[in-house]
Amino acid sequence: MFGVIQGFLRSRFFLAIFIYLGLIFLKLVPSSYAINLEDFKRNPSAALNELRLVFHSLDANNCVSALRQTSLALQGLRIMEVSGNREEWVPPMLNFLKTSRFQMRKHLGELWLKGELNDEIIREVRVYYRVSLLAEDYLYEYQRMIGAISDDSVPVINSAEAGFEFKLEDFEGGDVIASRDVSEVGAAIGEIPIEGEDGPYSHLAVVVRGRDGILYVTESLLETGVQKITLQEYLKRGGARFAVFRSISSELARAASELGENYFEEKIKTDPQLLRYNFSGCLTQPGFFCSQWVAFVYREAWKSLGALDGRDDFVFPLNPVTFDSGEGSLAGQVGVTAARSFAPSDIIVQPDFVLVGEWANLAKGRGALANDLSAAMIFQWASKHGYRLRPSLVHQALGWAAFILRGVPGIKYVPWLGSKLVQTVPGGMDQETIENVLALRSVMLALIEVLDRDIERARRARYVISAAELMNRLEVYRRRNAASFRGAFRFLRPRPE
Numbered sequence: 001m002f003g004v005i006q007g008f009l010r011s012r013f014f015l016a017i018f019i020y021l022g023l024i025f026l027k028l029v030p031s032s033y034a035i036n037l038e039d040f041k042r043n044p045s046a047a048l049n050e051l052r053l054v055f056h057s058l059d060a061n062n063c064v065s066a067l068r069q070t071s072l073a074l075q076g077l078r079i080m081e082v083s084g085n086r087e088e089w090v091p092p093m094l095n096f097l098k099t100s101r102f103q104m105r106k107h108l109g110e111l112w113l114k115g116e117l118n119d120e121i122i123r124e125v126r127v128y129y130r131v132s133l134l135a136e137d138y139l140y141e142y143q144r145m146i147g148a149i150s151d152d153s154v155p156v157i158n159s160a161e162a163g164f165e166f167k168l169e170d171f172e173g174g175d176v177i178a179s180r181d182v183s184e185v186g187a188a189i190g191e192i193p194i195e196g197e198d199g200p201y202s203h204l205a206v207v208v209r210g211r212d213g214i215l216y217v218t219e220s221l222l223e224t225g226v227q228k229i230t231l232q233e234y235l236k237r238g239g240a241r242f243a244v245f246r247s248i249s250s251e252l253a254r255a256a257s258e259l260g261e262n263y264f265e266e267k268i269k270t271d272p273q274l275l276r277y278n279f280s281g282c283l284t285q286p287g288f289f290c291s292q293w294v295a296f297v298y299r300e301a302w303k304s305l306g307a308l309d310g311r312d313d314f315v316f317p318l319n320p321v322t323f324d325s326g327e328g329s330l331a332g333q334v335g336v337t338a339a340r341s342f343a344p345s346d347i348i349v350q351p352d353f354v355l356v357g358e359w360a361n362l363a364k365g366r367g368a369l370a371n372d373l374s375a376a377m378i379f380q381w382a383s384k385h386g387y388r389l390r391p392s393l394v395h396q397a398l399g400w401a402a403f404i405l406r407g408v409p410g411i412k413y414v415p416w417l418g419s420k421l422v423q424t425v426p427g428g429m430d431q432e433t434i435e436n437v438l439a440l441r442s443v444m445l446a447l448i449e450v451l452d453r454d455i456e457r458a459r460r461a462r463y464v465i466s467a468a469e470l471m472n473r474l475e476v477y478r479r480r481n482a483a484s485f486r487g488a489f490r491f492l493r494p495r496p497e
Contacts, residue, residue: 036069037076044082044089048096055100058107060116067104067124074135079142079464087146090139097136098358101129105348105355109248112351122319122349129348130200133241134467137365142464144362166244166357171231173209174253175356176294177217178347180241180368199345200241204294207231208261218260218297220288226275228264240368244357245347247298252314255301263297279429281331281338291317291342317342319349330382333389333436335429370455373467374447377474378440378492390493391435395442399435439491446488450477 035047054066079086108125111117143149178201205219208228217234220226235242247253267274278287288296295316302314321343347353381387391399429437454473458465482489 035073037073040073040077041082044084044093048089048093051096051100055096055103058104060111060114060118060121063107063111063121064124067128071124071128071131074131075468077135077138078466078469079139086142087148090142094136094139094143097132097139101132101358102355104128108349109351109354117351125349126199126345130345133200134369136360137369138464138466140360140362141366145459145462145464149362166359168231168235170357171207171215171244172246172253173207173215173257174247174255175207176245176247176347176353177205177207177234178243178245178344179203179205179239180365180372181239199343199348201243201344201347203239204290204344204347205234206256206260206294206297208257208264210261211265216261218264218293220275220277220290220293222277225272225277226264226268226288226293228268238361238364240365241360242358243347243355245350245353246356248352248354252298252301252305255305256298259301259304260297263300279335279433281336281341283338283342291344291346295342317346317350318352319346321346330379330388333433334440335433335437366455369467370448370451370470371444373451373470373474374444377447377471377478378443381478381492386494387492388494389436389439389443390491391439392442392491395435395438395491398438399431402434403429403431442490443488443492447474447477450474450487 035051039050040047051070054062054070058066079090082089104125108117108121111121140149180200181202203219205217208216208218210216210228215231216228217231218226218228219234247256264275274286276287278285278289278292281289283292283295298316299314302316320340378387450473451470454470455465477487478489481487482494485493
């Protein structure tokens with residue numbers, strides 16, 4: 001009997017059965033498989049089920065390939081090309097996109113604790129996070145087109161896999177809020193290339209509990225430097241997107257809340273110059289840009305607690321970005337001199353902070369998309385074709401005027417002129433940088449006009465145009481107008497050889 005069994009185990013028949021069962025197992029428990037675009041076009045419901053399986057079991061072995069393949073599929077998504085009843089699969093797909101970011105961030109922390117987090121995983125997490133938000137905006141726009149949601153609706157993005165709504169009372173002191181601004185300058189900050197990839201957020205702020213027990217937000221703005229406003233005021237100010245990240249250490253979060261409150265209240269009275277805005281992007285330079293303020297609050301809080309959680313150091317940001325900020329670079333032209341820094345979107349890959357809430361404003365998101373894509377293309381052209389900003393004589397004259405006026409005491413309180421000056425020209429810049437910022441704004445406005453025209457044309461044709469298509473339209477616009485310096489290219493020209 002034993003000989004028969006031994007012979008069977010050595011037979012080709014057994015080998016075939018073993019391979020077949022192995023393939024079935026791999027199908028049921030995918031290790032590196034995610035959807036590709038053709039899978040999604042043929043059967044979106046089946047592809048979505050595959051995605052759920054993959055994201056539920058992300059680990060160091062399958063994370064890179066799964067995120068990369070899914071990102072490519074989402075980037076190429078054209079909703080009109082997908083088969084099946086769109087009204088049936090679009091809502092589940094939106095729900096998946098929401099929950100997948102929470103799952104991905106959860107797995108990111110687990111990999112970090114195991115010592116398995118590497119640069120390749122970090123890069124794919126950055127890309128997927130960005131692409132999933134773009135895909136979400138795209139599908140929301142489709143729902144708006146078919147009347148499933150209205151222009152005035154504000155879609156609430158679930159704050160956890162369980163799907164509860166993140167409310168004002170859910171905020172805690174020490175929470176870090178990442179947001180997407182709807183201004184041209186904010187979009188440019190968010191789109192400064194982060195090791196080849198742009199980021200979805202342009203601003204960071206930290207929540208503190210005031211001495212009166214009320215929750216406030218402390219943040220550093222281009223116009224004012226570090227300021228403190230109530231959480232309710234901050235949220236009313238609005239933005240295209242918000243995300244809330246929370247430290248895994250409640251003790252550290254409480255200490256950061258206390259330190260941020262005390263430091264601001266002390267310095268605003270005794271030495272407000274310490275709270276001025278820092279344009280350089282250098283974490284060691286005096287003053288604070290938005291991310292630098294958040295990093296400062298948390299690092300100083302960690303120092304006050306000693307060796308917390310057995311760690312010898314608290315590294316924040318853990319994965320700092322690199323900039324092309326050399327002399328003559330586009331980032332350098334708008335005041336960035338740091339080679340490495342802390343960009344707002346770096347919070348996405350800070351593994352000791354968990355994602356606890358997300359929400360978006362659909363109406364503002366559509367405007368922010370045009371801003372983001374315009375800024376992204378400008379930096380792409382700068383990297384690929386050597387484009388640099390070329391301020392006009394008008395920009396130069398306005399730059400000098402703004403530079404002089406910003407030094408006049410009380411100018412920001414002058415009706416109309418003061419508010420216009422503060423909104424258009426951030427304080428603390430030298431005259432040349434102001435000229436370049438004004439030129440960048442003009443370039444972006446020209447490109448946004450192109451995109452708005454294409455978006456409106458697509459809407460009239462009952463077609464949802466994707467981010468990839470819009471970027472292709474801008475590339476066509478560049479080829480038609482760059483040689484003769486028309487439109488945006490009056491102020492954006494190739495660098496002389």
